[in-house]
Structures are given as C-alpha cells and as structure tokens.
Amino acid sequence: MKGTGFNGDGSVLSEKKIPPLAALAVLAIISLLSAASIIIESRDNTKFLSFLKINKQVILSETSNSPYPQALATPLKAKGIYLTGYTFSNQRRREELINLIKETELNSLVIDLKDPAGKFMFPPFSEKLKNWPLSPVARSRVDYQNILNQLQNEEIYTIARITTFQDPTAVKTFPALALKNKSGGVWSDYKGVTWLDLTNPEVWQLIVEQAKEAALIGYDEVQFDYIRFPSDGNIKQIQYHNFSDSQRRYEIITEFFKYLKSELAELPIPLSIDLFGLTYQRRNDPNYDLNIGQRLVDAALYFNFISPMVYPSHYPPGYLSLANPAAHPYEVVNQALKEGKLILETATSSIATTRPWLQDFDLGADYDAKMVKAQIRASDExxxxxxLLWNAKNVYTRGALEK
Known part of the structure; x- marks a missing residue:
C-alpha cells in the first residue's frame, strides 16, 4: 500500500511502501472502525501511520511525529463557498451550508480565521498571540476543533482565510507595528481602516504565527488575503518602517513570499493566496504591479493555489470593449483565466495552479443561476x-450548483 500527501514545501510527498503483512493488518483494523481518520503510533514514537477515508477510499501514509493534525487530501477540483467567522460559529447557518454542500457539487469551505474586525475565533495556541482579542462569538479550542472534525468526517475540505496586512485589531493590539502617517499617528484608508506595516519584519512574524494556528487547529489549507500595499486613501502620507522610493513594491512583497515559504515549510498542508483579478492581465511593462506589489509571476513561485478575484463587476467599463463587464460573466472570466495561463507559462519555476474567486452577489448586474453558471463554465473550460464563490453575506445561488 502507498500513501501520498504534501511536503512542508508544498510539493507532493514521495510514496512510501508499507510491508504487505502490515498492510493487511491495517485493512482489517479499518474494516472494524468507522472513524474518518485513525492514527496509530509506532513503537519508537517517531512515526505515525495515518489512515484517512476520502470518498469511500482509504488513504494510508507514514508521516513524521508532527504537532499538526492529519488533513484531508486536496481535491483535484475544490468547489467552495466563503464563510465569515460569524457564520461558521452559528450552528444553524453552518448546518444550512453543510447541507448545501451535501446536496450539490460543492466540496470545500473557505472560512475566516478571524472575525471581520480581526479578532480570533478561538484562543490561539501561540504565546506570541496570547494577547490577541477574541471575537464575541469565539469558540473554545475544543469546540472549534470538533466543528472542523465534523467537516472532515463529512469529507468537506476546509481552507482558513487569513487577512494579513489589513487588520484593525492587530493594529490596536500591536500599535508599534501599524502603518504610520507622516504627519503623526496611525494611518488609515478612506474607510477609516488601519493597516499593519508590511515592511516591518515583526509584522511578517505575526502572519506566520496565524498560519500555524490554522494548521494546528485542523484546517486543510491556508489562504492569505490582503498581501499587498494599501490602494485606497492618501497613500502619499504613509510612513513605512523600511521602504524607499528606489524600491519597487513587488520586491517587498516577493521578499515576504520567500519568508512565508521558508517559515511555513513545516506545515503539511498547501498554501494559497488571493490576488486582484487584474493580475491576470498581460502588460507591456513587466514591472507593473498595480501599484500594490502584486504580480502573478511572483506569487506563482511560492503558493500551491492562486485565487484571482475575477469578479466581472470589478472590471471597468470598456474592458473587452464591454460597456458593463458585469453583464458578461463568461467573457470576463474566460479572458482573465486565458491570459493568466499565458503569464503562468512564463514563470518557469511555478508551483501554482489557478483556483479563481467567482461572483455570487449582485453588483453591476443581477447575478442569478445563469450568471454564476457562466463563470463556472469559464473556469472549467x-x-x-x-x-470559489464569494458572497459577503454567505447566501449562495443553489440553482447554479449541480449535484
């Protein structure tokens, strides 16, 4: 028997053979047990045999003595929906969406690790995060893990979404790490939202600790959002910790990518990232980074999955000569993904595959089942x-989803 999984660097684990007699004994044990996952410790306490039932098949793998729980295997095609921390914590709403998954083609959930204000949804394990405020609807670690275990038992793949540099709670908790205003005080964007200083290495450490929390609590994947420079507000007034006019923004972001990859090499689960949809558009200028530091060619070297936010409503009038791109979901998503493939082909050391965010909310046009299906078709083609479907209220169009 053989088992496969992810190495800490995101590559696929080499297959490890199990002696035939041991394999037969294992299968006999599994036939007597109904648990979704079983771990048997070896005599020398250094290795584990892990068994995981996925789609009625048992996956057997030998892993090192790791503090991280056994994760579900990554689906070849993750078909997911987004949940806020509040929705995840609410039993009625959570069960409604679990039923939606059971009754449709969905198989994955993207869940905020923190609430909209940036407060943790469970008490962190790390001493470095012990002073981080908890959400009013936070669960105990045991309760939170039990919910994740339930999802694993239902064979639902879970992705922890971490908002990184835009985080008002982190700014209040660690004020020395906030983006500063040249005129004094903490900088905020036009909405009054404050940011961490992405040029400060101490901020990078905070992000790494959060990713480890996601793996320790039992998520199957970590997804990073807001890895970018601020784009809204009086950005000329920002006083960075360590950034000069001679530097390009994408150089800072790429250094952070390298740091993440190195510091999270021990994680046995994939890493993914959300990018602006316009990063999937070819440019004549290879240095163009949307003025926020995001380039697809850079992210492709460090993340297993890239999720461009190709929401048709977010494209300007005139894109593809369309007066209202939101009214043409197939055309917009198809063009973005086609161009993205060409860009990824230029990233010779790419480890990334595309898994786009699609629009399931009304903006620029009414998004009914036909509109959502059109985007899914473009993605599949x-x-x-x-x-992944995005709706900030976590209300999804059932008619767009096949069984």
Missing part, C-alpha cells in the same frame, strides 16, 4: 483547480 480553462482547466482550473476548481473555483
């Missing part, structure tokens, strides 16, 4: 690693 471009051989992506699945797709």
């Amino acid at each position: 471009n051989q992506t690693a699945g797709w």
Whole structure:
C-alpha cells in the first residue's frame, strides 16, 4: 500500500511502501472502525501511520511525529463557498451550508480565521498571540476543533482565510507595528481602516504565527488575503518602517513570499493566496504591479493555489470593449483565466495552479443561476483547480450548483 500527501514545501510527498503483512493488518483494523481518520503510533514514537477515508477510499501514509493534525487530501477540483467567522460559529447557518454542500457539487469551505474586525475565533495556541482579542462569538479550542472534525468526517475540505496586512485589531493590539502617517499617528484608508506595516519584519512574524494556528487547529489549507500595499486613501502620507522610493513594491512583497515559504515549510498542508483579478492581465511593462506589489509571476513561485478575484463587476467599463463587464460573466472570466495561463507559462519555476474567486452577489448586474453558471463554465473550460464563490453575506445561488 502507498500513501501520498504534501511536503512542508508544498510539493507532493514521495510514496512510501508499507510491508504487505502490515498492510493487511491495517485493512482489517479499518474494516472494524468507522472513524474518518485513525492514527496509530509506532513503537519508537517517531512515526505515525495515518489512515484517512476520502470518498469511500482509504488513504494510508507514514508521516513524521508532527504537532499538526492529519488533513484531508486536496481535491483535484475544490468547489467552495466563503464563510465569515460569524457564520461558521452559528450552528444553524453552518448546518444550512453543510447541507448545501451535501446536496450539490460543492466540496470545500473557505472560512475566516478571524472575525471581520480581526479578532480570533478561538484562543490561539501561540504565546506570541496570547494577547490577541477574541471575537464575541469565539469558540473554545475544543469546540472549534470538533466543528472542523465534523467537516472532515463529512469529507468537506476546509481552507482558513487569513487577512494579513489589513487588520484593525492587530493594529490596536500591536500599535508599534501599524502603518504610520507622516504627519503623526496611525494611518488609515478612506474607510477609516488601519493597516499593519508590511515592511516591518515583526509584522511578517505575526502572519506566520496565524498560519500555524490554522494548521494546528485542523484546517486543510491556508489562504492569505490582503498581501499587498494599501490602494485606497492618501497613500502619499504613509510612513513605512523600511521602504524607499528606489524600491519597487513587488520586491517587498516577493521578499515576504520567500519568508512565508521558508517559515511555513513545516506545515503539511498547501498554501494559497488571493490576488486582484487584474493580475491576470498581460502588460507591456513587466514591472507593473498595480501599484500594490502584486504580480502573478511572483506569487506563482511560492503558493500551491492562486485565487484571482475575477469578479466581472470589478472590471471597468470598456474592458473587452464591454460597456458593463458585469453583464458578461463568461467573457470576463474566460479572458482573465486565458491570459493568466499565458503569464503562468512564463514563470518557469511555478508551483501554482489557478483556483479563481467567482461572483455570487449582485453588483453591476443581477447575478442569478445563469450568471454564476457562466463563470463556472469559464473556469472549467480553462482547466482550473476548481473555483470559489464569494458572497459577503454567505447566501449562495443553489440553482447554479449541480449535484
């Protein structure tokens, strides 16, 4: 028997053979047990045999003595929906969406690790995060893990979404790490939202600790959002910790990518990232980074999955000569993903596959089942690693989802 999984660097684990007699004994044990996952410790306490039932098949793998729970295997095509921390914590709403998954083609959930204000949804394990405020609807670690275990038992793949540099709670908790205003005080964008200083290495450490929390509590994947420079507000007034006019923004972001990859090499689960949809548009200027530091060619070297936010409503009038791109979901998503494939082909050391965020909310047009299906079709035709639906209220169009 053989088992596969992810190495800490995101590559696929080499297959490890199990002696035939041991394999037969294992299968006999499994036939007597109904648990979704079983771990048997070896005599020398250094190795574990892990068994995981996925889609009625048992996956057997030998792993090192790791503090991280056994994760579900990554679906070839993750078909997911987004949940806020509040929705995840609410039993009635959570069960409604679990039922939606059971009754449709969905197989994955993207869940905020923190609430909208940036407060943790469970008490962190790390001493470095012990002073981080908890959400009013936070669960105990045991309760939180039990919910994740339930999802694993239902064979639902879980992705922890971490908002990184835009984090008002982190700014209040660690004020010395906030983006500063040249005129004094903490800088905020036009909405009054404060940011961490992405040029400060201490901020990078905070992000790494959060990712480890996600793996320790039992998530199957970590997804990073807001890895970018601020784009809204009086950005000329920002006083950075360590950034000069001679530097390019994408150089700072790429250094952070390298740091993440190195510091999280021990994690046995994939890493993914959200990018602006316009990063999937070819440019004549290879240095163009949307003035926020995001370039697809850079992210492709460090993340297993890239999720461009190709929401048609977010494209300007005139894109593809369309007066209202939101009214043309197939055309917009198809063009973005086609161009993205060409860009990824230029990243010779790429480890990434595309898994786009798609629009399931009304903006620029009424998004009914037909509109959502059109985006899914564009994603499927471009051989992506699945797709994720975004709706801030976590209300999804059932009619767009096949069984």
